[in-house]
Amino acid sequence: NAGVMQNPRHLVRRRGQEARLRCSPMKGHSHVYWYRQLPEEGLKFMVYLQKENIIDESGMPKERFSAEFPKEGPSILRIQQVVRGDSAAYFCASTTGRETQYFGPGTRLLVL
Amino acid sequence: DAKTTQPPSMDCAEGRAANLPCNHSTISGNEYVYWYRQIHSQGPQYIIHGLKNNETNEMASLIITEDRKSSTLILPHATLRDTAVYYCIVRGLNNDMRFGAGTRLTVKP
Numbered sequence: 001n002a003g004v005m006q007n008p009r010h011l012v013r014r015r016g017q018e019a020r021l022r023c024s025p026m027k028g029h030s031h032v033y034w035y036r037q038l039p040e041e042g043l044k045f046m047v048y049l050q051k052e053n054i055i056d057e058s059g060m061p062k063e064r065f066s067a068e069f070p071k072e073g074p075s076i077l078r079i080q081q082v083v084r085g086d087s088a089a090y091f092c093a094s095t096t097g098r099e100t101q102y103f104g105p106g107t108r109l110l111v112l
Numbered sequence: 113d114a115k116t117t118q119p120p121s122m123d124c125a126e127g128r129a130a131n132l133p134c135n136h137s138t139i140s141g142n143e144y145v146y147w148y149r150q151i152h153s154q155g156p157q158y159i160i161h162g163l164k165n166n167e168t169n170e171m172a173s174l175i176i177t178e179d180r181k182s183s184t185l186i187l188p189h190a191t192l193r194d195t196a197v198y199y200c201i202v203r204g205l206n207n208d209m210r211f212g213a214g215t216r217l218t219v220k221p
Binding site for chain 1: 156157212214
């Protein structure tokens with residue numbers, strides 16, 4: 001009974017490169033949330049997706065960030081042209097809908 | 113822009129009950145109170161949630177005041193492994209959750 005899975009767990013990128021973070025929700029879950037956590041801070045909501053739809057992206061930066069949750073495969077958070085300020089832990093959570101969100105172990109992104 | 117207020121830190125002796133308070137004075141009638149914890153830098157772990165009534169599960173108890181403006185998470189017999197940051201969250205209508213800074217609970221031997 002696998003939980004939410006995220007990969008990679010650690011990702012190092014140089015400034016200007018692209019970062020792709022993947023999230024596989026729990027079995028039976030069709031809703032995914034992405035959060036970002038800076039050091040010593042709480043999690044900040046970024047985006048809420050349902051299969052093939054973006055429901056709420058009010059927490060996403062307007063540029064360089066995008067997210068998708070295709071019909072098949074994991075949800076992907078993409079950061080283009082990364083900058084040092086993008087260094088953070090990125091967590092995804094999944095749910096069946098309006099129920100409890102269960103979190104993955106996170107991806108630690110370090111931008112050099 | 114979290115809708116909750118928690119003390120930044122608390123200590124608790126091992127084996128004793130840990131009572132973590134949370135204020136959510138602007139909560140709406142159909143919004144749930146959720147508690148999660150984060151150990152080191154792991155993903156947040158779900159603990160418990162409630163709407164109006166007190167709730168209990170194998171991890172903790174949640175006491176919600178009658179006016180729903182505050183709640184208390186109770187860990188009945190804290191262990192060293194309960195040392196973590198505990199987040200009290202009011203779940204929004206879109207199921208989004210706004211995390212605050214949480215309470216850093218330190219369980220001491």
